[in-house]
Amino acid sequence: MPEPLEQLRVTLKQRGQSFTKARQIIFAALQDKEPQTMHEIILACRGKVDRASVYRSIAVFEQIGIIQRLQIGWKYKLELSDSFHNHHHHLTCNNCGKTTRLPEDEQLERRLDGLARSQNFVMQGHQLEIQGRCQDCS
């Protein structure tokens, strides 16, 4: 079994969830993709997984931390979380709407952790979106 699918199986198992055909299909639709809207995911699974089941599986994925919900511009989008992708943040262009990844930045990550600590807060994750004008649009 391909590596990431195996990781999905283990993660589901650990949380007492079933490793089903439908969930594998939905997972595949998210792999190596930029964040997608629910609508896009449903389309990607068209004919293979029912709409209602996509919603239900996405909810499970979210609860056990397999995916993350992001606010990108105006709509929310979903992508695999850091344990499946590399950790990263997004740049969203206010003009053309495209999103690109921001390379990982150690110094930023440390700063965030320090800030959380200073509030007696244990950081488990975070998300950052920078909005503005991309190179092409400025």
Added chain:
Amino acid sequence: MPEPLEQLRVTLKQRGQSFTKARQIIFAALQDKEPQTMHEIILACRGKVDRASVYRSIAVFEQIGIIQRLQIGWKYKLELSDSFHNHHHHLTCNNCGKTTRLPEDEQLERRLDGLARSQNFVMQGHQLEIQGRCQDCS
């Protein structure tokens, strides 16, 4: 007229929008509050502003930058943007769901600006959410 309302009036005017009773009421519902869901805002305006008008005004507020839409946990929420509140970010507790503000951090802000620049990206705004366990829940 109270200071913030005056600022609302001016901001609307500058963008050619009317300063109406309904918009004042909606604005008031957002003032000095943590981010709220659309549903909460509609409830807060119940009997005073119609649901459809709340949606319409919120859309205008968003377009001209009076409010910001945030992804907090699972649902999106709205709050007044930095020109009406102080600029800040949020800590969301994964356990109790409460959100609190992170005090402004100059060093963090500079770092973000630098990162955007390094991608030839002109930063116009950004939002950050740190998820984890708050003091009370850990």
Added chain:
DNA sequence: ATTTTATTGCAAATTTGTCGCAATTTGTGT
């Protein structure tokens, strides 16, 4: 292989967000 338990598909119900249009408010010029 069989039983038990959880998940899926489908249809129906809710919930959320939009739209058209007449009535009202707001903005402007007198």
Added chain:
DNA sequence: ACACAAATTGCGACAAATTTGCAATAAAAT
């Protein structure tokens, strides 16, 4: 303050998005 023009509001009807009940089916456990 008054009258007219332009924009906004409330309301009911729609459309889209998300959730739910339940019988059928697939996955887990024995």
